[in-house]
Amino acid sequence: MAYSEKVIExxxxxxxxxxxxxxxxxxxxxxxxxxxxxxxMKLQIKVVDGIITDAKFKTFGCGSxxxxxxxxxxxxxxxxxxxxxxxxxxxxxxxxxxxxxKIHCSVLAEDAIKAAIADYKKKKEAQKG
Amino acid sequence: xxVKVPIFMDxxxxxxxxxxxxxxxxxxFRDDFGNAxxxxxxxxxxxxxxxxxAREQVGALIGASAKEMVWTSGATESINxxxxxxxxxxxxxxxxxxxxxxxxxxxxDTCKRLEKLGCEVTYLPVDxxxxxxxxxxxxxxxxxxxLVALMAANNEIGxxxxxxxxGAAIKSKKKDVLFFVDxxxxxxxxxxxxxxxxxxxxxxxxxxxxxxxxxxxxxVRRKPRVRLVEQIDGGGHERGMRSGTLxxxxxxxxxxxxxxxxxxxxxxxxxLSGLRDRLLKYLQTNLKEVHINGSWEHRLPGNLNVSFAYVxxxxxxxxxxxxxxxxxxxxxxxxxxxxxxxxxLGVGEEMAHSSIRFGIGxxxxxxxxxxxxxxxxxxxxxxxxxxxxxxxxxEGIDLKSIQWAAEH
Numbered sequence: 185m186a187y188s189e190k191v192i193e194x195x196x197x198x199x200x201x202x203x204x205x206x207x208x209x210x211x212x213x214x215x216x217x218x219x220x221x222x223x224x225m226k227l228q229i230k231v232v233d234g235i236i237t238d239a240k241f242k243t244f245g246c247g248s249x250x251x252x253x254x255x256x257x258x259x260x261x262x263x264x265x266x267x268x269x270x271x272x273x274x275x276x277x278x279x280x281x282x283x284x285x286k287i288h289c290s291v292l293a294e295d296a297i298k299a300a301i302a303d304y305k306k307k308k309e310a311q312k313g
Numbered sequence: 314x315x316v317k318v319p320i321f322m323d324x325x326x327x328x329x330x331x332x333x334x335x336x337x338x339x340x341x342f343r344d345d346f347g348n349a350x351x352x353x354x355x356x357x358x359x360x361x362x363x364x365x366x367a368r369e370q371v372g373a374l375i376g377a378s379a380k381e382m383v384w385t386s387g388a389t390e391s392i393n394x395x396x397x398x399x400x401x402x403x404x405x406x407x408x409x410x411x412x413x414x415x416x417x418x419x420x421x422d423t424c425k426r427l428e429k430l431g432c433e434v435t436y437l438p439v440d441x442x443x444x445x446x447x448x449x450x451x452x453x454x455x456x457x458x459x460l461v462a463l464m465a466a467n468n469e470i471g472x473x474x475x476x477x478x479x480g481a482a483i484k485s486k487k488k489d490v491l492f493f494v495d496x497x498x499x500x501x502x503x504x505x506x507x508x509x510x511x512x513x514x515x516x517x518x519x520x521x522x523x524x525x526x527x528x529x530x531x532x533v534r535r536k537p538r539v540r541l542v543e544q545i546d547g548g549g550h551e552r553g554m555r556s557g558t559l560x561x562x563x564x565x566x567x568x569x570x571x572x573x574x575x576x577x578x579x580x581x582x583x584x585l586s587g588l589r590d591r592l593l594k595y596l597q598t599n600l601k602e603v604h605i606n607g608s609w610e611h612r613l614p615g616n617l618n619v620s621f622a623y624v625x626x627x628x629x630x631x632x633x634x635x636x637x638x639x640x641x642x643x644x645x646x647x648x649x650x651x652x653x654x655x656x657x658l659g660v661g662e663e664m665a666h667s668s669i670r671f672g673i674g675x676x677x678x679x680x681x682x683x684x685x686x687x688x689x690x691x692x693x694x695x696x697x698x699x700x701x702x703x704x705x706x707x708e709g710i711d712l713k714s715i716q717w718a719a720e721h
Contacts, residue, residue, distance in 0.1 A: 187631065195631060201699050218717035219663035219702060222625055222642055222651065226701035242701040246627035246642070250699065 187247055188281035194251035199258045202240040204228040209311065212304025216295040219244065223289065225253045227296035229260060229268075231304055236260045236268055241296070248286040252276050252293035260297060265304070271297055316684045318635035324615055324674030325468050325498060326639060330566065331523035331675070337569035338525065341562035349559045350550060360561045367568025371530050374571040375496060375515060376506035383531045383551045384559055388497045389419040391516035391531040392462075394555065395493045396423045398541030399460050399514065400432055406489070407457035411435045413445050413464070414657040415472075420462055420495060433457070442608035443472035443658050447482035454483065460491045465499035465510075469641065469654040469670060470607030471616025473503055480511030491539060497521055501574030502582065502613050507532055513539045517571075519563065523675055524570030528563035531555075581675060586614040588673050588682050593617055595686035600693055606641075606655055606668055615673040620664040621689075623703040624696045629669060632692035636685050641668040663712075 187195075203226075204211045211230050217223040223245040230238040239257035243250045255276055260268045276282075276290035321329065341363060349364045351357025368379040385391045400410065412424055414436045424434045435453050437445050450461055461483055466473045476494055483492050493514040499505045501522040507515055515532040519525055533539050533554065547556025574581075596603050602622035618641075621629065626642030641652030642665070651665035660668070671685070697703040702712060 192631075195628075198699065203704065215701065215715075216718060219666070219712060220661070220717070222627075222663075222666035224701055224717075226704075242699055242704055244623060244628075244700045244702045245625050247631040249625075250628060 190280050191248055191251040191282070194254040194280070195247040198241075198250060198254040200238075200240050200254065200261075201242065203242065204230055204238065204240050209307055210304075212300040212302070212307065214296045214299025214301075214303060216299050217245070217292050222246070223249045223292055225249065225292055225296040227253060227256065227293075227300045229265075229297075229300045229304060231265055234264050234266070236263050236265060245289065245292075246286075248280065248282055248289040249292060251280055252282075252289045253296060255279060256293045256297050265301055268297055269301055316678075316680050319637060320635060320677070320681050320685060321637045322671050322673060322677060322681070322685060323637045323639050324672035324677075325471075325521075325670065326672065327520050327526065328523045328674055329676060330525055331570060331573060333573060334524055334566045334569045338562045338566040341565050345561075347561070349561055350548065360559075363565050363568075364559055364561060367564045367571075370568035370575075371517065371571040372532070374500055374575045375517065375532060376508050377515075377532045378535070381507075381532050381535050383533055383554050384564055385529045385531055385555055386527055386560075387520075387529040388417075388495070388516045388518035389529075390555075391518075391529045392417070392419040392493075392495060393423050394531055394541060394544050395514040395516060395533075396420070396427065396460070396462055397544055398554070399491055399493070399539070400427050400430075401542040402540045403459045403491070407459040408432045409435070409455055409457040410460045410462060411437065411450060411453045411458060412462045413437045413439060415439050415443060415467055415469075415654045416462070416464055417468060417495060417497070420464070424462070439472075439657050441659050442611070443467055443470050443606075443654070444608060444611060445474055445479070447475060447478040450479050451482040451486045454486050454490060456487075458487065458490050460493060462493040462495070464495040464497070465505050466496075466503065466613050467607070467654065468498050469652060470618045470658070471498070471613035472607045473499065473611045473613060475611075476505070476510040476512070480509075484511050498613060501571065501578060502615070504578075507534070519567035519570055522570045522574045525563045525566045528560055528567045530567070582614040585673050585675075585677075588677060588679065589615060589617050589671070591679070592671060592673070592682050592686050593619070595683070596689060599686075599690045604664060606658065606660055606664075617671040617673065619669060619671075620660070620667040621669065621693045622664065622667055623700045623706065624693050625666055626668055628696055629667075629689075629692055632696065633685075633688055636688060638685075639670040639672070641670070642666045 273290040273294040347356025347360035349360040492512040519528040626640030655665040
């Protein structure tokens with residue numbers, strides 16, 4: 185199975201690889217997938233005044249998984265948290281031309297951003313508490 | 314010397330045709346195109362003579378006589394014919410078949426089919442090296458057992474099974490149990506002899522030994538005579554066991570390939586194991602957590618199957634775009650399950666996902682080994698920098714302590 189050009193481009197030049205301080209109160213961290221399944225994504229966002237100002241990822245997985253998480257970090261930067269919640273895996277799959285067997289990579293990327301947002305919101309709730 | 318890319322290092326999947334094999338084949342496409350079954354003219358005689366020479370050559374590779382070799386379209390057909398043909402012919406004697414969990418799909422799926430037809434099949438587990446012992450096989454034999462079907466060497470992890478001991482154990486436990494050996498990966502790579510293995514049936518394939526695709530053979534013992542029910546009906550070729558016009562050029566190529574493998578096996582094994590050891594040494598010197606899958610001692614000379622912890626196999630192969638290798642990662646298969654062979658050894662699923670199989674062959678050079686080693690190290694380092702698992706391990710987090718999502 186050949187990879188789409190966009191997958192290859194993201195795989196070879198991944199955007200926003202790295203780590204944010206997971207203990208910072210402005211940072212939300214999502215860790216999804218499982219090593220036994222062959223895919224683990226860690227996606228982090230930094231939020232200032234409801235806007236995602238930075239995003240970083242690290243992914244254990246195939247080229248499509250790496251490309252999906254790279255793409256999501258690129259997309260969400262500058263986006264409001266509310267808007268980022270609306271991201272759908274189908275948008276990722278379409279942008280990267282993922283074949284059916286790789287759709288789960290885009291699902292995982294959607295799960296990762298949602299988990300990061302949930303983690304951020306939980307921190308905020310705890311602060312209010 | 315500059316290395317020419319892409320580099321083919323997947324010689325368990327197939328091999329390039331040796332130029333000497335191709336030269337032997339060409340006349341049988343051009344002038345000597347006759348049907349080996351044509352008994353009444355010179356075209357047929359020439360084809361028949363060539364086929365009979367090849368029968369001797371392929372037989373000699375596994376210590377068999379020419380008369381015991383049946384031509385097929387490849388090892389999958391040989392395996393189907395052996396298992397289905399024997400199960401059908403000997404059904405009055407019993408219905409129990411013994412095989413192994415790490416066998417090739419051609420054997421496992423044929424066994425599944427036979428189960429539907431009323432056979433009972435025992436799938437023997439392997440130890441952590443991928444091996445099955447003679448004692449295990451003997452213990453599994455019952456008064457209903459008619460056939461034991463096992464491979465001489467595994468296609469993924471290259472483990473070489475003690476088929477000679479297994480054959481002896483089978484025959485001393487119950488003499489009339491047939492022993493079928495899938496010798497596809499072993500023949501021409503490590504010594505394998507049908508008489509030393511005391512086997513009754515054995516499958517071999519041309520394209521694994523630098524011959525053409527689409528040609529295989531089944532060894533069928535004559536003394537004592539082994540009977541099979543034919544699975545393809547037609548003109549009664551191949552002693553009635555496999556009808557169909559013979560693929561004469563392919564068979565000629567198989568014969569030449571077998572002769573070359575037989576005469577060059579010892580030297581080639583030494584060279585390939587040297588290259589393999591060189592590659593492993595480089596990888597282990599330059600990377601942490603490189604785990605060997607399968608037995609190191611009982612292993613095909615050209616096989617190196619390793620897991621690079623915290624890096625996913627398909628992602629790694631994508632980085633090695635100039636190098637053709639193979640992975641036990643689920644992502645490389647349609648099933649989304651990681652290699653059943655590695656899992657049978659007890660390799661964890663995450664390590665199975667991280668496995669790469671290097672299949673080093675006749676035409677690989679030391680320069681290629683060094684190129685591959687260098688690129689693998691670079692790619693693993695790059696992907697580990699990108700791996701959340703690697704990061705967690707560096708931070709001292711035990712990955713087993715994490716509650717991972719259960720679904721795939």
